[in-house]
Amino acid sequence: MKSTFSRIKLVLATLFISQLALSAQAEVTSLRVARQYGIGYLQIMVMEHERLVEKHARAQGLGEVTVSWNTYADGAVANDGIISGNLDFVAGGLGSFVILWDRTRDSLGVKGVAALDSMPMLLNTRNPSVKTIKDLTDQDRIAMAGVKVSSQAVTLQLASAQAFGDANWSKFDHMTVNMAHPTAVQALLSSRSEITAHFASPPFQYDELKHAGVRTVLYAAFLAALVEATDFINNNKSTAAAMYLEMTGEKSTSVEGLARILADPQLRFTLTPENVLKFASFRAGTGVVKTKPDSWKDLFFRDIHYLPGS
Numbered sequence: 001m002k003s004t005f006s007r008i009k010l011v012l013a014t015l016f017i018s019q020l021a022l023s024a025q026a027e028v029t030s031l032r033v034a035r036q037y038g039i040g041y042l043q044i045m046v047m048e049h050e051r052l053v054e055k056h057a058r059a060q061g062l063g064e065v066t067v068s069w070n071t072y073a074d075g076a077v078a079n080d081g082i083i084s085g086n087l088d089f090v091a092g093g094l095g096s097f098v099i100l101w102d103r104t105r106d107s108l109g110v111k112g113v114a115a116l117d118s119m120p121m122l123l124n125t126r127n128p129s130v131k132t133i134k135d136l137t138d139q140d141r142i143a144m145a146g147v148k149v150s151s152q153a154v155t156l157q158l159a160s161a162q163a164f165g166d167a168n169w170s171k172f173d174h175m176t177v178n179m180a181h182p183t184a185v186q187a188l189l190s191s192r193s194e195i196t197a198h199f200a201s202p203p204f205q206y207d208e209l210k211h212a213g214v215r216t217v218l219y220a221a222f223l224a225a226l227v228e229a230t231d232f233i234n235n236n237k238s239t240a241a242a243m244y245l246e247m248t249g250e251k252s253t254s255v256e257g258l259a260r261i262l263a264d265p266q267l268r269f270t271l272t273p274e275n276v277l278k279f280a281s282f283r284a285g286t287g288v289v290k291t292k293p294d295s296w297k298d299l300f301f302r303d304i305h306y307l308p309g310s
Contacts, residue, residue, distance in 0.1 A: 030066040034078045035091040036145065037071065037181045038201045039262070040117055042244055043229035043269060044069075044091050049243050050232070052225035060224075073180035074146035082110060091116060093151035098280045101299050102289035112300035113223055114271035115309070116230075121152055122205040125197040126188060133159055133172070136197075140175055143184035144199040147176040151279075152199035158282055169286050203261055207252050223303060226271070233269045237262040273300060273309040 031053060035041040047053055048069045057065040070087070072078045075096030081087035082100065097112065104110040123142070129135055133156075136142075144152040153176060161169040177195060179187065181204045187195035189211055198208065233240040241258035244250075253261075261267065276296040284292035293299055296309045 029063070030068070031089065032068050032070070032081075032087045033089045033091075034070040034072055034081060034087050036073070036075065036078070036093075037204075039203050039244060039258070039267075040119055040201055041091050042233055042240055042262075043116055043226055045244060045247050046229040046232050046240060047225045049247060050229070052228055056224040056228075073183075074178060075150055076146055083108065089113070093146065094276060094279050095151045095154040095283075096146055096149045098276075098283050098299070099149055099289055101280075102283075102291050105291065112273065112304075114226060114300070114304045114307075115273040115276075116271075117267070117269045118274050119202050119267045121155065121199065121201055122209070123152075123156070123197060123199045124188065124205055124208045127196045130197070132163075134163055136172060136175065138175065140196045141194045142172065142176045142197040142199060143179040143187055143195045144176055145179065145181055145184070147178045148173055152201070154279065154283065156199060157286070161282075166285075202267060203250075203253065203258060206261055230269050230271055233262070271304060272307040273304075275310055276300075277310060 033044065033048075033053075035044045048067070051067075053067050054065055057063070070081075072081075075090075075092035078087065078090040078092050079096055079100045082090055083104070100110050101112075123133075125140075127135075127140060130140065142156070144150055144156075147153055153173075156172055156176070157169045160171045164171055176199075179195070181198075181200055184195065184198045184200065185204050185208055187193040188198045188208060198205075200208065238255060238259045241262055242255045244258060245253075245255060273296050276299060277293060280289070280293050280296075280299065283289045297305050300309070
């Protein structure tokens with residue numbers, strides 16, 4: 001039996017850029033972009049499918065641009081790609097982004113381009129004894145993408161601090177298992193797996209519940225493509241759903257079913273960063289990052305500072 005015992009709404013995906021990765025090139029004619037799994041990255045998929053970066057690059061007189069698109073299981077791997085100079089743009093969770101921002105403040109100067117969306121994250125379990133996080137025991141194993149650093153990991157730490165006191169913020173860390181969301185779904189639904197819970201993201205959580213610094217002009221083209229992709233999804237949910245299923249090859253849901261998920265009022269595609277300051281302040285309070293930002297704007301480029309972020 002599976003029960004939902006945590007329903008938390010926050011920014012799930014944040015897009016960020018490495019200053020060095022772009023500024024090191026005299027002429028930027030190619031971009032390397034990475035995302036993770038889930039509809040939290042649907043704008044990135046629309047940008048790829050509709051070749052929007054290439055479109056806006058041509059519109060801005062930059063000529064032909066080659067864009068490579070990559071998918072990673074967790075944010076830590078993508079962070080390494082930014083630091084090593086192998087990636088230019090990365091779409092990932094707020095947890096890993098705050099760490100990357102903190103560690104590169106005096107070097108690469110990684111900052112956020114914009115938020116992608118705000119979605120509920122569900123902590124699903126098949127353990128009938130678990131009603132709240134206080135019921136979790138050492139016999140439970142919680143699958144998530146990016147243990148200790150992902151949005152799900154930090155949210156679990158926040159919940160632990162609230163339930164057991166600030167000193168116990170990492171109480172459940174030893175029970176978490178690093179696993180890509182698609183694999184975690186299979187593990188949770190298998191009676192032979194040690195996984196008893198999955199801190200997921202859309203659409204995977206809904207599938208489970210069916211079962212018992214320096215910027216170049218190319219940056220502007222990328223941001224313009226992101227804006228268009230966001231508007232596209234908000235105005236064409238059925239088409240966006242079909243696009244997602246086509247690009248992922250997923251068979252677990254229909255276009256109509258996914259379109260209903262996209263229409264959920266709790267699921268919003270927006271460029272406005274939300275809860276970033278609260279998230280980063282908590283990470284600073286636990287000592288995971290050294291710097292506590294004064295504002296969410298400290299973490300993002302000024303292009304989106306006009307937005308009502310938090």
